[in-house]
Amino acid sequence: MATQDRRNTGTHPVEEEETEAVPPPAAEAEASTETEGVDDLLDEIDGVLESNAEEFVRGFIQKGGQ
Amino acid sequence: MGTETEYGVLAPSLPSANATVLSSQIVNAYAATLRTGAGNLSGTRWDYTDEAPLNDARGFAVPRAAADPTSLTDEPPVLDAEQIAMEGGGPAALYGEQTQDNPVLMNMVLGNGARLYVDHAHPEYSSPEVTRPRDAVLWDKAGDAVVLAAMRHIARMPGFAPVHLYKNNTDNKGVSYGSHENYLVPRSVPFGALASGLVPFFVSRQVIAGSGRVGIGTNNQRQGFQLSQRADFFETEVGLETTIRRPIINTRDEPHAVAEKYRRLHVIIGDANLSEVSALLKIGTTSLVLSMIEAGTAPAVELRDPVGALQAISHDPSLEQLVELTDGRMVTGLDLQEIYFEAAAAHSRAGGETDPDTEDILARWSGLLGTLKRDPLEAAASVDWVAKLKLLQAYRERDGLAWSDARLHLVDLQYSDMRPEKGLYYRLAARGQMERVLTDEEIARAVTSPPDDTRAYFRGNCLTRFPKEVIGASWDSIIFELPSRRRLQRIPTREPLRGTRALTEELFNASADAEDFVTRLLTGSDTAVAP
Secondary structure, eight states: OOGGGOOOOSSSOOOGGGOOOOOOOOOHHHHHHHHHHHHHHHHHHHHHSOSOHHHHHHHOOOOOOO | OEEEEEOEEEOTTOTTOOHHHHHHHHHHHHHHHHOTTOGGGGSOEEOOTTOOTTEETTTEEOOGGGSOGGGOTTSOOOOOHHHHHHTSSOHHHHHOSOOSSSOOOOEEEOTTSOEEEEETTEEEEEOOOOSSHHHHHHHHHHHHHHHHHHHHHHHHSTTOOOOEEEOOSBOSSSOBOOEEEEEEEETTSOHHHHHHHHHHHHHHHHHHHOOOEEEESTTOOEEEEESOSSGGGOOEEEESOSSSSOEEEEOBOOOSSOTTTEEEEEEOOOOOOOSHHHHHHHHHHHHHHHHHHHHTOSOOOOBSSHHHHHHHHHTOTTSOOOEEBTTSOEEOHHHHHHHHHHHHHHHHHHTSSOOHHHHHHHHHHHHHHHHHHHOGGGGTTTOHHHHHHHHHHHHHHHHOOOTTOHHHHHHHHHHTBSSTTTOHHHHHHHTTOSOOSSOHHHHHHHHHOOOSSSTHHHHHHHHHHOTTTEEEEETTEEEEOOTTOSSOEEEEOOOTTSSOHHHHHHHHHHOSSHHHHHHHHHTSGGGGGOO
16 A cells, blocks of 8 residues: 555544555455445544553553553 | 462543552452441551562562562552642542541452452453363453443542553553463472473463554564554563563462462463453463473473563464474464464373363363464454554554554554444444354353352442441452450361352351351351361
């Protein structure tokens, strides 16, 4: 997939140089219905993800355990 | 068998909060949800008398002074009112009538036979003993419902910051906490046979039961995705510790049962599972391998470098990574699982009649290995790491994210958030995208009811029926305080397969009160049913 096709819907801009190759899309025959399901799923998950990803992930600090 | 789950704990609005205090809030909040009229049920003390965490299955004990302090799990943790107050949120609301002499609750024994307690800096739920893998998953899931109830209670309390729990195993910053399994094994099985039979199995089990992790290395040193949350935290093949130098085979010899007859295999290498299928197969296949080791029919495979193989397999989601056996053969994690599956199927056929549980595990195991061989991503509805990877790949495709992107790390973390409205596992399950083994009704029942077929039935019913008189309990004891007796009455329950519904239901029903119950148990004709 060409890098210019990328959409960035996140709260942070994507840094070009960190971007890795994205796996090729699934076979075309099932692509359209599957893509719809995936879009719908990602929309739902966008809605429940904690708002500031970077800060939230950085703040998740645990003490030792078994 | 049974499970232990240590939850990751976080109060996002109090970033520097003391983790032990937050963990105690979970225990005390759950107690508060039960407190009305429940007497000691909300605060049964743990009986540490029979604990022996430093006994090694290889036939020796580590001197106390030489042990890592975190290994001393037989010393009750204490948190006083002052420490609680320092963290804000005065004790009164959540902690009830606590005083200097009556410190906050750090431990509870529940009516379903489980234990909910503060383990170092994490809340931990240990499920009651069960005899079937499916029940192990059921009462483990009941623990998730227990801690959710506690989280909800804290969120409703004025003055308390909401506490979030995560059913995962690392903070991705060098710290790991466990999800353990326990299996009762006849003492007659040599420990060496257990270790050699299990190492290649555990090294490859992550293929069917890993929870998936964004980041590679204990401190997330390299970018990428791996199968297991725990693999990078293991350093040796066999050992006693669970917090340092973590071993693939743990040798803690603390059976919580008749020691001459049983050993407890304490498994620390598993990931905490959200997927019911992953959890069922993790426990079910391990039980089958243990049966084979007992019968001497386990496959004779040996890895050249078990710890290296564990990590190499974890780091390759394509499942093509080859690892070397001591006979020179190169195999994948899937190959190892197939070797164990074939042996288990043959073992089961040779044994003649099989039970439906075994048939179910074998059929699921075989089906899943076939699916993973065809295309790992096809197993997304049943395996946690695949479900997580599929979600992450969708984000990577849509938004062109690198593995280092914080949003992918957030998806990883939030997959295991215990709140159904926030946890991504629960969001997938609500959309019908995760295969279920259990029903929500069953799980709700297991929150309050113990299993029928082990001593957990006796423990749970003692607590539920005599909440005022039971003042202490552990896996292998119940302590009654009765007005008529000057001394506490300790009832040993060292045989895990007694104290069942079949043996004790009548005794419970016939007893007018705790006095009557204990008298019948100790002196009457009912002694035969005593656990």
